[in-house]
Amino acid sequence: MTKNWWKHLILIVGTIVVLAPFYMMVSYSFKSPGEIDRGEGGFFGRQEMMVDPRCVALRQPNRADIEAARTRFTGQADTEIQAALLAEAEADCSMRPVVFNYSKAFTEAPLILYLLNGVIVTVSIFLIQTLVALPAAYALAKLKFWGREAVFGLVLFCLLIPVHAIALPLYIVLAKFGLTNTYAALIVPWTISVFGIFLMRQFFMTVPDDLIDAARMDGMTEFAIVWRVMLPTAVPALLAFAIFSVVAHWNDYFWPRIVVTGNRELFTPPLGLREFKGDGDGSFFGPMMATATIIVTPLIVAFLLAQRRFIEGITLSGMK
Amino acid sequence: MALIEASHGSKVSQDNHQVRTAWSMTAPALALMFLILLVPIVVAGVLSFSNYSLGNTGFDWVGSQNYERLFSRSTYEKMFIATFTYVVTVVPISVGLGLGAALLVHSLGRVGDIYKTIYFLPVMATLLAMAIAWEFMLHPTIGMVNRTLEIACGTWLETIPFFLQGCEGSFPLWLGDRDYAIWVVCFIGIWQGFGFNMVLFLAGLTSVHRELYNAAEMDGARSGWEQFRLVTWPALGPTTVFVVTISCIRAFQVFDTIEAFWPQGGGPSKSAYVMMFAIFEKGIQQNLIGVGSAITMLFLLFVMFLTLIQRWLIERKVHYG
Numbered sequence: 001m002t003k004n005w006w007k008h009l010i011l012i013v014g015t016i017v018v019l020a021p022f023y024m025m026v027s028y029s030f031k032s033p034g035e036i037d038r039g040e041g042g043f044f045g046r047q048e049m050m051v052d053p054r055c056v057a058l059r060q061p062n063r064a065d066i067e068a069a070r071t072r073f074t075g076q077a078d079t080e081i082q083a084a085l086l087a088e089a090e091a092d093c094s095m096r097p098v099v100f101n102y103s104k105a106f107t108e109a110p111l112i113l114y115l116l117n118g119v120i121v122t123v124s125i126f127l128i129q130t131l132v133a134l135p136a137a138y139a140l141a142k143l144k145f146w147g148r149e150a151v152f153g154l155v156l157f158c159l160l161i162p163v164h165a166i167a168l169p170l171y172i173v174l175a176k177f178g179l180t181n182t183y184a185a186l187i188v189p190w191t192i193s194v195f196g197i198f199l200m201r202q203f204f205m206t207v208p209d210d211l212i213d214a215a216r217m218d219g220m221t222e223f224a225i226v227w228r229v230m231l232p233t234a235v236p237a238l239l240a241f242a243i244f245s246v247v248a249h250w251n252d253y254f255w256p257r258i259v260v261t262g263n264r265e266l267f268t269p270p271l272g273l274r275e276f277k278g279d280g281d282g283s284f285f286g287p288m289m290a291t292a293t294i295i296v297t298p299l300i301v302a303f304l305l306a307q308r309r310f311i312e313g314i315t316l317s318g319m320k
Numbered sequence: 321m322a323l324i325e326a327s328h329g330s331k332v333s334q335d336n337h338q339v340r341t342a343w344s345m346t347a348p349a350l351a352l353m354f355l356i357l358l359v360p361i362v363v364a365g366v367l368s369f370s371n372y373s374l375g376n377t378g379f380d381w382v383g384s385q386n387y388e389r390l391f392s393r394s395t396y397e398k399m400f401i402a403t404f405t406y407v408v409t410v411v412p413i414s415v416g417l418g419l420g421a422a423l424l425v426h427s428l429g430r431v432g433d434i435y436k437t438i439y440f441l442p443v444m445a446t447l448l449a450m451a452i453a454w455e456f457m458l459h460p461t462i463g464m465v466n467r468t469l470e471i472a473c474g475t476w477l478e479t480i481p482f483f484l485q486g487c488e489g490s491f492p493l494w495l496g497d498r499d500y501a502i503w504v505v506c507f508i509g510i511w512q513g514f515g516f517n518m519v520l521f522l523a524g525l526t527s528v529h530r531e532l533y534n535a536a537e538m539d540g541a542r543s544g545w546e547q548f549r550l551v552t553w554p555a556l557g558p559t560t561v562f563v564v565t566i567s568c569i570r571a572f573q574v575f576d577t578i579e580a581f582w583p584q585g586g587g588p589s590k591s592a593y594v595m596m597f598a599i600f601e602k603g604i605q606q607n608l609i610g611v612g613s614a615i616t617m618l619f620l621l622f623v624m625f626l627t628l629i630q631r632w633l634i635e636r637k638v639h640y641g
Binding site for chain 2: 004007008010011014015017018019020021022024025028036037039132133135136138139140143144145146147148151154155158159160161162163164165166167168169170171172173175176188189191192194197221222223226247250251253254257258269270273274277285288289292295296299300303304307310311314315
């Protein structure tokens with residue numbers, strides 16, 4: 001420790017730079033607008049009661065409210081009743097900044113729906129990728145057929161193509177079929193993962209042939225072998241691939257930005273956050289950072305819980 | 321004889337059966353590969369010679385006009401400058417920092433794991449969310465960065481011209497300043513990417529045999545630097561090639577930060593107008609599909625060229641381990 005102090009010093013400086021935006025994001029999600037503006041309150045803010053101005057504005061008492069409240073405030077003048085009602089509204093609209101920020105995150109925009117969309121899209125992408133890639137990988141690894149080398153060569157060639165790079169022609173084709181602004185548009189371009197095929201093929205190569213022959217003796221069809229024999233042996237590789245795929249698509253912003261225009265029902269979490277930023281006036285930093293925190297948290301927590309698996313999964317591409 | 325023929329026949333039919341199964345297993349993957357990966361490239365290639373736009377019924381062939389435009393207009397000159405500035409800055413620095421961090425973390429053993437976890441966080445986090453967080457950090461008046469810099473005012477640090485200027489006038493606008501904008505984007509790219517490179521290097525480091533270090537020591541390589549130069553660096557050869565390539569490909573694809581900071585126009589006086597943003601703006605927002613396709617084709621050319629160099633390097637040269 002004493003000998004290595006300089007190493008720790010360098011790494012700690014790095015840690016500060018790496019963590020600074022996370023610190024700020026979470027801290028702002030706790031603070032009131034005033035504290036954010038003035039840059040005070042430490043990490044958690046002072047958590048003093050604050051009044052939500054929009055909420056009060058909505059409950060501004062009108063003529064009818066005053067008439068209705070006359071029974072409660074007997075013998076008082078209209079202005080007094082109005083003041084009393086306003087005070088009530090302010091009391092009802094005051095809350096801790098952290099409650100304000102996080103409740104606004106969910107009420108200003110349908111964040112639950114966005115998160116749900118994120119889950120639907122990432123899960124469907126992964127399931128379809130697996131459904132397509134596993135049989136192909138099995139055939140390439142374990143079945144002998146004319147043209148196998150050519151197919152594998154094609155897989156290797158397609159590994160060169162980043163899907164984001166061909167976004168424009170994909171978008172044109174989808175638009176021609178009238179598929180923009182649908183779940184299909186969000187999912188279809190990712191249904192083929194050549195990387196998944198390549199990875200699973202490499203893994204299946206290591207599975208002993210005896211296992212497959214034994215399954216054939218038992219009268220299993222080749223398709224049954226894929227799902228009932230190969231899949232269980234491939235769980236670790238598949239899990240790594242799942243992490244790779246889910247992280248990439250949960251965080252993806254570019255593709256959803258292109259194919260989803262305006263239809264909020266289909267927004268994925270990053271799009272929802274982007275929209276929040278677009279119509280935010282200065283006072284909404286808090287709720288926006290709360291939204292950002294909510295979107296970033298699931299993957300970070302999962303990562304902290306299963307670090308080794310995550311690092312394996314994300315660096316899978318290192319096996320290319 | 322008949323028996324042998326019969327069994328031979330059944331073998332053939334079994335083989336035929338297997339061939340048919342194999343093709344039916346690869347067919348969906350093949351079809352999707354063609355439809356989703358190969359057909360779009362052909363479509364982009366064809367459309368890059370036209371003035372097509374969505375919604376129009378007809379279009380004209382314009383020859384190589386779109387490509388000529390890419391190499392003659394100042395907008396696209398800025399696009400190439402921004403893209404290459406970004407790639408040339410982010411790739412070496414994020415690879416260097418990744419390697420440095422990996423060496424330090426590796427030498428610390430188990431204690432180093434905590435740094436590994438922390439440095440990997442930006443890789444996991446949604447880049448768009450973190451871009452917005454950085455935007456607040458860099459806010460000229462209420463941002464954490466300028467507030468931290470202001471602390472230095474009145475101390476000896478004011479002798480540095482940068483601080484003197486900042487304390488007397490104001491600290492940089494960062495994202496609003498054309499001299500800083502692209503560098504800020506580069507910084508965020510490095511911030512986000514170096515942890516990924518570090519982890520790849522760490523994987524490479526664990527596979528270096530201990531005996532190699534002992535052997536090097538016997539040959540007189542005692543200092544840390546000598547050992548690094550003679551053992552670690554050559555052993556990391558394949559990893560380095562891979563890390564550089566993947567960093568390049570990722571750097572070419574930078575988009576989220578640019579779009580988050582400057583939804584219109586790609587930075588102050590287009591100083592951060594990178595290729596992906598250009599494809600998005602021209603091809604999709606302005607419906608100039610011919611030009612967008614031409615940029616797409618150039619982009620693909622760059623990326624494929626890089627990957628081919630990588631494969632060639634790995635197959636040809638890097639066999640030390």
